[in-house]
Amino acid sequence: MEVVPSRPLRIIRLPEVESRVGFRKTAIYAMERAGKFPRRVQLGPNSAGWVESEVESWIADRIAASRSAPRAA
Numbered sequence: 001m002e003v004v005p006s007r008p009l010r011i012i013r014l015p016e017v018e019s020r021v022g023f024r025k026t027a028i029y030a031m032e033r034a035g036k037f038p039r040r041v042q043l044g045p046n047s048a049g050w051v052e053s054e055v056e057s058w059i060a061d062r063i064a065a066s067r068s069a070p071r072a073a
Contacts, residue, residue: 011041011049020055 018024023031031037038054 007053010052011043012052012055013047013049017050017055021059 012020014025014028017028021028028037032039038050038058040048040050042048
């Protein structure tokens with residue numbers, strides 16, 4: 001049985017990812033290599049992108065983590 005997402009999947013390219021997460025390419029790729037950022041989807045021999053919902057989840061996780069972290073006195 002095929003699972004149908006509640007909304008269509010969308011691939012976003014690097015400039016949009018940079019804009020959304022506030023990091024530049026080098027930091028995004030480093031976090032991806034370290035397993036701390038969603039992996040790219042290869043679209044062709046010279047193009048890749050990220051699944052929009054995975055990037056949005058990553059952002060939401062960062063927000064949640066910052067809200068639950070104890071504050072310094």
